[in-house]
Amino acid sequence: MHAQIVLFDGFDPLDVIAPFEVLHAGGAASAGAVSVELVSAEGPREVISGTGGLALRATAALDPGRPGLVLVPGAAGRVSEDPGADGDEHVSVLLGRTLSTALPGLLKAAMADPRVTVATVCGGSLVLAMAGLLEGRCATTNHLGLDVLGATGAHAVRARVVDDGDLVTGAGITSGLDLSLYLLEREIGPQIAHAVEGLFAHERRGTVWRSHGPAPAAL
Structure with missing residues (x-):
């Protein structure tokens, strides 16, 4: 499985680094069955995150037709309406700015390819969703954005990780660890995922939500 982790201006570093390390370790534990790279819609470039000017380098352009995994992080910025003194932009502004780039079109092509699983963090x-790609799909996001997610026509699920087939989404920032470990288990196998989980001394939280089985009665 080849994983392309997308960088865009204002991305959240932990949304990127946690899955990158987990998937890279999964590659080592599986004798190369997993590979991972950082990409951007524009191609190789230095991309500035939304956290203190920290930058990571995309080494290639996002290829929506390459079989495997495409992972999209969230943004890092203000979440309150108080502008504060640091001048950070609001998360919604940073996420919305991606709509004016080539990224939505590339993600649409990736989601249309049955050989590609698209995953997201936060x-x-x-x-x-803002690109109109999640209507009717089950997904999650940071708890602060669940109402926005639902307003776009997606079925917003309050869960740590939501598996909707070729779309797998994670909730808050640290869910990137759980999401990527789950993807290792699903795509490569539980023994590999268990070994990486032990390496990072991290125990996954909660049940991965899937639309299987009976719906629960009111509790």
Whole structure:
């Protein structure tokens, strides 16, 4: 499985680094069955995150037709309406700015390819939703954005990780660990995922939500 992790201006570093490390370790544990790279819609470039000017380098352009995984992070910025003194932009502004780039078109092509699984961490699902790509799909996001997600026509689920087949979404920032470990288990196998989980001394939280089985009665 080849994983392309997308960088865009204002991305949240932890949304990127946690899955990158987990998937890279999964590649080592599986004798190369997993590979991972950082990409952008524009191609190789230095991309500035939304956290203190931290930058990561995309080494390639996002290829929506390459079989495997495309992972979209959220953004890092203000979440309150108080502008504060640091001049940081609001998360919604940073996410919305992706709509004026080539990224939505590339993600649409990736989601149309049955050989590609698209995954998101935190506000990454809102990038897809604002581009009109999640109507009727089950997904999650940061708890602060669930109402926005639902307003776009998606079925917003309050869960740590939501598996909707070729769309797998994670909730808040640290859910990137759980999401990527789950993807390792689903795509490569539980023994590999368990070994990486032990390496990072991290135990996944909650049940992965899937639309299987009976719906629960009111509790």
